[in-house]
Every structure is written in structure tokens, then in C-alpha cells.
Amino acid sequence: MDDFKIDGQSIAPGERASIQLPVARLKTQTEISMPVRVVRGKRSGPTLFVSAAVHGDEINGVEIIRRLLRLQLLRRIRGTLIAVPMVNVFGFIQLSRYLPDRRDLNRSFPGSEGGSLAARIADMFMSEIVAKSTHGVDLHTGALHRTNLPQIRVSFDDADALRLARAFGAPVVMDASLRDGSLREAVCGKGIPVILYEAGEALRFDEWAIRPGLRGIVSTMHEIGMLPAPARPRKHPKSLLVERSTWVRATESGILSARVTLGQRVRRGDLLGMIGDPFGDLEIPIEAPVSGVVIGRTNLPLLNEGDAAFHIARIDDKEPLPATMEAFQATLNTGLGFDPEGRNE
Numbered sequence: 035m036d037d038f039k040i041d042g043q044s045i046a047p048g049e050r051a052s053i054q055l056p057v058a059r060l061k062t063q064t065e066i067s068m069p070v071r072v073v074r075g076k077r078s079g080p081t082l083f084v085s086a087a088v089h090g091d092e093i094n095g096v097e098i099i100r101r102l103l104r105l106q107l108l109r110r111i112r113g114t115l116i117a118v119p120m121v122n123v124f125g126f127i128q129l130s131r132y133l134p135d136r137r138d139l140n141r142s143f144p145g146s147e148g149g150s151l152a153a154r155i156a157d158m159f160m161s162e163i164v165a166k167s168t169h170g171v172d173l174h175t176g177a178l179h180r181t182n183l184p185q186i187r188v189s190f191d192d193a194d195a196l197r198l199a200r201a202f203g204a205p206v207v208m209d210a211s212l213r214d215g216s217l218r219e220a221v222c223g224k225g226i227p228v229i230l231y232e233a234g235e236a237l238r239f240d241e242w243a244i245r246p247g248l249r250g251i252v253s254t255m256h257e258i259g260m261l262p263a264p265a266r267p268r269k270h271p272k273s274l275l276v277e278r279s280t281w282v283r284a285t286e287s288g289i290l291s292a293r294v295t296l297g298q299r300v301r302r303g304d305l306l307g308m309i310g311d312p313f314g315d316l317e318i319p320i321e322a323p324v325s326g327v328v329i330g331r332t333n334l335p336l337l338n339e340g341d342a343a344f345h346i347a348r349i350d351d352k353e354p355l356p357a358t359m360e361a362f363q364a365t366l367n368t369g370l371g372f373d374p375e376g377r378n379e
Contacts, residue, residue, distance in 0.1 A: 038074060038081075038114055040162055045114075048076040055162060057123060057155055066124065068155075070163070071103055071117045079113025080258045083163050084251060086118070086173040088140045088217055090125015090132070091236040095173025098247040107252070111260050116163055121217075122155070129237060131177065141213070143220035160220060169198065169258055170221050170228035171251055175243070176235050179334035180342070183296045183327075184233035184246050184362065187218075190277070194227035201257035202229060202250035203271040205297065205358040206329055206347055208279065229254075235333060242362070272356040276347040280324050284309060284337040288316065291335070294328050294344070297363045301325045301351055306344050309337060320344070325351050327359065 037044040045051045054067035084102065086095025099119040102108075108115065120126040122139045132138055137152040145156025164170065176182040186199040187210035199207045210230070212219040221228040231247055234240030255261045284290070288309040294300060300322040309318045320343060330345030337343060 038072065038166070040070060040072060040116075040166070045072045045074050047074050049074055055158060057158070058151060068121065068123050068159075069119060071119075073103070073108050073111065073115040073117070075111040075113055075260075077112045079111070079260050080168045081114040081116065081166060082169045082171065082255065082258065082260060083116040083118065083167040084171045084173070085121050085159075085163070085217070087120040087122055087126050088172065089138070089174065089177075089236070090120070090122040090128065090130050091178060092131070092173075092175040093126070093237065094175045094234045094240055094243050094247065095231070096120055096126075097239050097244050098173055098251070101244070101248050102251055105252070107261060110262060111255070112262075113168075113260050115255075115260070116167060118159075118163060121159060124151075131236070138215075140217055141215035143215055143217050144223070156217075156220070159217075164221055164224060164226065167226060169254075170226055171198075171202075171254060172217055172221075172228060172230045173247060174230060174232045175240075176232070176330060178236045180330065180332050181235040181240070181296065182232045182243075182345075183329040184231070184243055185329055186250075186273070187230040187232060189222070190275075192222065192227060195222075195229055198227055198229050198254050198257060200273060201253050202231070202273075203253050203358065204231065204233075204246060204250060204273055205356070205362045206327070207273045207275050208329075208347065209275075209277045246362075271358045273358055274327065274347070274349065274356050276326075276329075276349060278348045279329065280326070280346050280348060281342045282306060282320060282323060282344040282346060284320070284339055284341045284343050286318050287337060287339045288318070289335055290320075290332070290337050290343060292331065292343075294331075295363075296328055296331065297359055298328045299326075299355060300328060300346065322346060324348050327355070 053070040142152035143156045145153040185206040188199040190209040234243030292307040326346040326348040
């Protein structure tokens with residue numbers, strides 16, 4: 035195996051290294067850098083990048099990576115793991131989704147060396163991280179005041195990425211189109227299979243989102259041969275494959291009283307919640323326009339007309355739900371992660 039270099043620093047087989055990729059200077063001339071941890075196995079194998087906080091306030095992924103790097107099984111890896119817990123360092127420090135110029139980093143890829151701050155960060159990430167990888171996992175959460183059921187977003191047309199998505203073992207795998215300027219679009223454009231994990235809410239740690247995220251990355255590492263097969267291999271937990279979804283928006287402004295939870299199955303016409311006024315006189319029902327599973331919802335009960343309230347993955351009424359969904363529902367209220375085979379951790 036040859037030496038592996040990031041920002042000119044060599045990491046030999048069997049070594050670990052922490053690297054601070056220089057991003058920019060503040061107006062005070064203080065250096066801002068992107069922290070990267072490289073873990074190399076003694077034997078050759080794939081190179082997997084795992085990134086988080088591309089949106090700086092989406093911090094569940096930061097904790098997932100922190101726990102990943104503490105696992106003893108990393109001593110047995112083949113190939114190289116590149117862990118980037120906070121890509122948008124500016125946003126992470128400021129508890130913000132965006133960069134200081136209000137640009138969305140995840141709409142700025144692949145970037146350019148001489149462009150805006152967002153473009154420069156994107157360009158550096160592509161050249162120093164993505165260009166040296168064979169596979170990728172990008173970790174996200176819902177936006178502020180909005181929470182997502184643990185789910186993988188991937189293109190069903192990408193057979194290699196779909197294989198990773200199935201191995202990850204999230205309750206839901208969504209067929210998601212590529213967004214212009216997103217990291218996933220830029221990575222796919224390089225022919226590198228990448229999956230995006232969405233779970234929980236911004237600016238908080240959701241244990242029920244962190245644990246399955248960590249487990250999913252380990253399962254993905256097994257799938258691509260970075261980790262040896264377990265002594266007693268288990269089948270991949272079956273995920274619900276979803277091709278379409280629908281956002282349900284508030285028809286009136288008011289105070290929301292939700293009647294459904296994440297992962298709950300609903301049928302067309304079912305009551306999702308009620309919108310009321312401050313006096314308790316007005317109650318307007320929000321009904322499911324389609325049948326499916328609730329995979330996202332607002333946690334902010336104060337709605338303006340047109341605000342997104344619920345996100346429903348569309349499935350047929352007769353389609354059975356996989357064990358992963360049932361296990362998630364059973365443990366959601368406990369705050370713990372779920373075991374895909376139904377055993378609580």
C-alpha cells in the first residue's frame with residue numbers, strides 16, 4: 035500500500051492522523067480549519083469518506099462520527115476511512131445552517147478555487163476528500179424545528195449506491211433526485227457511490243437517530259469489504275423502498291396539535307392534526323391526502339398558511355411494513371436507538 039496524502043500530509047498503512055484543512059481566515063486573522071481524521075488499515079481496501087454538518091446546524095452526524103472513531107473494530111479495517119465531522123465549520127460554530135454570507139454549502143458543489151467562500155470550501159472538499167475516495171456516506175438531519183425519520187436518500191438508478199443503501203438498514207430508503215449543487219450530485223458525477231442519511235432534527239442530539247446511523251455505517255463498511263464478515267453474519271435488515279413522497283402543508287395559519295408520530299402508517303383521509311386559534315374556538319383538520327408512512331414532521335406548533343407540517347412516504351395500503359419500521363416505532367418514545375431485528379439495545 036502506498037502512503038495516503040491529505041493536504042500534503044502522508045499517512046502510512048496502519049496509522050491514524052488528525053489533519054486541519056485550512057479553510058479561511060476571520061477578519062481578526064484567526065485561522066479557521068476543517069478537522070479531518072484519517073484511519074488507515076494495514077491492508078489495502080476501499081476508501082470511505084463519512085461527512086457531517088455540511089449544514090452547520092445538523093449535528094447528529096457529528097456525534098455519529100465521534101462514536102464511530104471510538105470503535106475498537108476500526109483496528110481491523112482494510113483500506114482507509116476519512117471522517118469529516120464538520121464540513122461547514124463556520125455554520126457549526128455559529129449554530130447556523132449557512133455560511134457567513136448566507137450561502138448554502140450544499141448548493142455550492144463542486145465549487146471553484148476562485149469563487150465565493152462556499153465555492154472554495156466545496157472545491158477543497160472535492161479535491162482533498164472526494165477525489166481520494168471510492169465510497170461516501172453524507173450525514174444530515176431535518177431542518178430547524180423539523181424532524182426526520184431515519185432514512186437513506188439515494189438514486190434507485192445507481193445500483194452500487196442502492197446496494198449500500200440496503201446494507202445500511204435504515205427503516206426507509208427514498209428514491210431521491212439529485213439536487214443541483216449538492217455534495218451528493220457532485221460525488222455521483224465522479225462515479226463514486228454515495229448515500230445520504232437523514233435522521234432527527236437540527237441543533238440537537240436524537241439518540242434514536244444517532245444509534246442506527248452508527249450501526250448503518252458499520253454495516254456499510256462490512257458491505258464494501260472494509261471490515262471482515264462477522265463470525266455469525268446476519269441478513270441485512272429490510273428497508274421500506276419508497277419512490278414518491280408528499281409534503282402536507284397547513285391550509286390555515288394557527289396552532290398545530292399533531293395526532294401522528296414519525297413512522298406511523300396513515301391512510302388517505304386519516305387525521306394528521308388540528309389547526310386551532312389562541313382561544314380554542316377554531317379547529318381545522320389536516321387530513322392525509324395520500325396513504326403512506328410519516329417520515330417527517332414539524333416540531334414547531336405555530337404555523338403560517340402554506341407551512342410544511344408533515345412529510346408522507348407514499349406506499350400502497352396493502353404493502354407490509356418491514357421489521358425496521360416496527361422496531362423504530364417500538365423504541366421511539368424511549369429515546370433509544372432501534373435494533374433492526376426487534377431487540378432493544
